[in-house]
Amino acid sequence: MKNKILISAFLFIGMAVGYYYFYNTTGNVKHLDPISFSHYVHTKQHKIKCQVCHRGVETQMRAGIPNIDVCSMCHSSIIDSTSKKEFVIYSYVKDNKTIPWKALYNIPDYVYFSHRRHVKMGKLECSDCHGDMTTQTSPELQNFTPFKMQFCFDCHESRGVSTDCGNCHH
Amino acid sequence: MPRYGMVIDLNKCNQCGACVTACKLENNVQIVSKENADMGRAMYWMKMLDINYEGSYPEIRPTNIPMLCQQCDEPSCTKVCPVRATYKRDDGIVAQIYPQCIGCRYCMANCPYTAKVFNWLKDEQPVENEKCYNTDVSVRPKGIVEKCTFCIHRLQKAKENAKSEHRKLEEDDYIPACAEVCPSNAIYFGDLDDPKSQVAKLVHDYRKFTLQEELGTKPKVYYLSAKSE
Numbered sequence: 001m002k003n004k005i006l007i008s009a010f011l012f013i014g015m016a017v018g019y020y021y022f023y024n025t026t027g028n029v030k031h032l033d034p035i036s037f038s039h040y041v042h043t044k045q046h047k048i049k050c051q052v053c054h055r056g057v058e059t060q061m062r063a064g065i066p067n068i069d070v071c072s073m074c075h076s077s078i079i080d081s082t083s084k085k086e087f088v089i090y091s092y093v094k095d096n097k098t099i100p101w102k103a104l105y106n107i108p109d110y111v112y113f114s115h116r117r118h119v120k121m122g123k124l125e126c127s128d129c130h131g132d133m134t135t136q137t138s139p140e141l142q143n144f145t146p147f148k149m150q151f152c153f154d155c156h157e158s159r160g161v162s163t164d165c166g167n168c169h170h
Numbered sequence: 171m172p173r174y175g176m177v178i179d180l181n182k183c184n185q186c187g188a189c190v191t192a193c194k195l196e197n198n199v200q201i202v203s204k205e206n207a208d209m210g211r212a213m214y215w216m217k218m219l220d221i222n223y224e225g226s227y228p229e230i231r232p233t234n235i236p237m238l239c240q241q242c243d244e245p246s247c248t249k250v251c252p253v254r255a256t257y258k259r260d261d262g263i264v265a266q267i268y269p270q271c272i273g274c275r276y277c278m279a280n281c282p283y284t285a286k287v288f289n290w291l292k293d294e295q296p297v298e299n300e301k302c303y304n305t306d307v308s309v310r311p312k313g314i315v316e317k318c319t320f321c322i323h324r325l326q327k328a329k330e331n332a333k334s335e336h337r338k339l340e341e342d343d344y345i346p347a348c349a350e351v352c353p354s355n356a357i358y359f360g361d362l363d364d365p366k367s368q369v370a371k372l373v374h375d376y377r378k379f380t381l382q383e384e385l386g387t388k389p390k391v392y393y394l395s396a397k398s399e
Contacts (some may be wrong), residue, residue: 061305110269110308112323114330121333165257166265170307170322 032102035088039136050126061114065101068093104140112168172361173262174320175390177372178236182356185234189348190216196347198307200293211290215318216348239285239318240389247277263320271314278315282382286317321346341367
């Protein structure tokens with residue numbers, strides 16, 4: 001009995017410490033990306049459109065996560081010497097190293113999803129699936145919407161798009 | 171709505187097997203080891219079916235015909251699937267939904283053409299082969315049934331391209347890999363309901379026949395041969 005209480009106490013403390021470190025009190029959310037990328041700074045302050053960095057969004061199946069080839073278009077030299085983040089990204093560009101971004105939106109390999117089909121032809125906004133990214137000051141921790149088939153179905157049915165299984169699963 | 175079908179001219183076919191290879195590569199069909207192939211686990215969506223042998227060994231001359239899913243108008247496989255993993259689409263293509271399949275193999279047992287194959291093994295290809303995977307087609311896991319879908323992913327791409335160019339889907343836009351690669355142009359593909367299409371004209375040819383017509387499955391793959399097989 002005593003052991004059980006001890007184990008549960010340790011578990012509780014462990015969970016509390018984990019929670020504290022994950023959502024720490026300063027408000028800075030811990031994420032797994034190497035750089036705390038701010039969509040707000042890029043899209044709102046510098047007025048860069050989504051397509052500039054996510055190059056494939058209108059032409060290809062995958063929108064693509066930009067890496068140093070895209071970053072170096074602007075960050076080939078230090079623009080803001082007070083920014084620590086920029087120094088990190090500059091060091092990646094200078095050393096010609098790939099930035100190990102963590103992809104948050106992963107679609108299972110048995111689903112065919114084309115960004116081109118949805119964005120260019122379906123005239124969907126990025127925010128319909130990804131939420132309003134222009135207000136994000138640090139990388140997201142979880143998906144804007146749970147990527148379940150019901151989410152796809154609801155949207156397809158409301159817009160009168162085909163819900164044939166073979167269109168997405170092949 | 172179109173009704174896609176195929177015509178294979180056996181008088182033009184030189185039995186080279188290019189269609190078999192193209193199909194295997196296009197659809198990421200698993201390549202199994204020799205030991206497993208000997209156990210009847212070889213996987214082909216399109217195969218060369220031996221129908222006749224002439225002469226005697228070693229001067230034997232086999233007659234093969236390209237054999238794929240017959241994409242029946244009255245498919246027998248869809249009727250027995252307990253989870254609707256295989257079904258006939260509005261455009262006539264009999265599709266297989268891999269995440270839905272439970273691997274009971276009722277459809278395989280009920281298919282008179284043995285066109286369906288079962289994944290006996292986990293797909294473990296050499297690293298070099300993985301680089302050749304077609305990203306438009308999923309790699310099927312172990313324990314499910316798969317089949318020819320007339321390269322349905324190509325239809326999706328063709329529709330996308332046609333829409334982006336603000337035009338209707340034309341006959342040449344969508345063609346399966348086997349028909350595209352055939353060096354003697356023996357495989358024709360198109361809309362059977364479109365009177366202008368070549369396949370619609372060819373199905374009225376006097377040489378036309380379908381496999382196992384007596385079963386009433388109404389295949390949409392037609393064969394042309396001057397010899398009655």
